[in-house]
Amino acid sequence: MRARFALSLVVTALALGAVTAAATAADRPDPAADAKAFRDFFVKKFPKVKFEDFVNGPYSMNEDMRRQWEDKEQFPPYEFALEAGKEMFGTPFKNGKSYADCFANGGIGVRQTYPYFDEQEGKVVTLELALNKCRETNGEAPYSYVKDEMASLTAYMAYTSRGKPFDIKIPNDPRALEAYEKGKEYFYTRRGQLNFSCASCHVQNPGERIRAEILAPAIGILNAMPIYRSEWSGMGTISRRFTTCNSQIRGVPLEPQSDEYRDLEYYLSYVSNGLPISGPGARP
């Protein structure tokens, strides 16, 4: 018994030593190493989950929920938003131009490259931001970031990228690296009255219940966006999810598309590189 206890102490010390050594060595942020460690963590924690399945959030964690989801996917609740999105996307602006003019490949099959770091603007540009920028550049009023038209448009664009793996790039630009690091820091920082960080739920407790909901793993958590949530009885974008999540941990939600949220989206998307886009999605 004593020998075993002593052995466990030694093992812990060695592990801590290894972590410390790694931390010292990593004075420079190393997103690629982060992403690999992130992936390895979830794969190890859930050996029975097929890697691509992580994008299905709680449905990759619970069989009863999965069956309900598969049933509803036969004719999914986001169907109407998707159709509306396709129509909106194809409708020209008053000035004759259209969304296709603002995006590579006419906006088809590009969702997996968002967000990206815009070196000219010096900031992270998300798909939602890019869509409103497209509208404003062409003399149209911007849409709300959280639902309705923005959700329909991003639903359509996500649909055209279904199956394509997340391909987020961090250019060799200190500002891009800084945005990534800020996103990572946000993810791991505790906040709100409940004093939870994103990691508290989605890294430490995926598959577990918080009250009655099964928590999704952080890896691949944005791949199904935008989502139709039964809870909202409607669609919501990444912005909607971030703000409501902040409210739910009794923190003060930030403005949709604020720097912190865009940086967070940058980080979360990057560490999910390789996982397929599955949006639009349906969630409880």
Next chain:
Amino acid sequence: MTASFGPSVTRRLIIKGAAVVALVGFGHKLLGPWPALAAANDKYPEDAFKQKGAPDAIKALYGRDHEASDKVKLDAPEIAENGGVVPISVTTTLPDVTSISFIVSENPSALAASYKIPPGTVPAVANRLKMAKTSNVIVLVEAGGKLYSATKEVKVTVGGCGG
């Protein structure tokens, strides 16, 4: 994840080309093609939908007792992921099915949906129902003039922080 979406080109053309549905006489047209059923059965069972509890709803809808049957297979989740959209379905091997209905006992009004199965229609239905709270779901199958049932408890929980 491979849900198809959007109508086929053919269907779009049909929708665009379809004549305007005449509203006059619509009610009659709705009730018209039910030669095998008595006229009274075609009416919307308003009274049954008003009943609070399961026994009263079943009485108002069918007016007879039901017996549990293992030939009625009710498929519903153990724990509903969201009480607003619970996928519930039934299949049965009973012959001569004329009607299938769904009861959610603890709902403000127990009767959720009722379906008429004419000859030639497979006696199976899948639908999505609202459940106010943890409740028994009872499916009733009217077959050969008798009423059969299957029951399953479905748990409904308050949503938490979400996944």
Next chain:
Amino acid sequence: MASSIRVRAILNGDTTDVQTLIQHPMDTGLVKDAKGEVIPAHYIQQLSFEHNGKAVFLADWGTAVSKDPYVKFAFKGAAKGDELKVSWVDNQGATDSLTAKIQ
């Protein structure tokens, strides 16, 4: 205006599998809006499916049917290319109808 009805009718052997998703609020009349006022009940009461002028399925719905209601059933005796007519009427007297071809 686009129909509220989406339908997929697919022939498998001698059976036509039908799935329908309808855009409709299916308000129960029990929920209050942000101002505290009750949102009136607004729900589809009857839904019918007709093939060759004969009803193949009739649904009587109450407020406990989910928003954007869905139903799936199957019937025999149809051929590819046949028409399936889907119609509904709600408690406020609104109606909609769609005719689809069986694939």
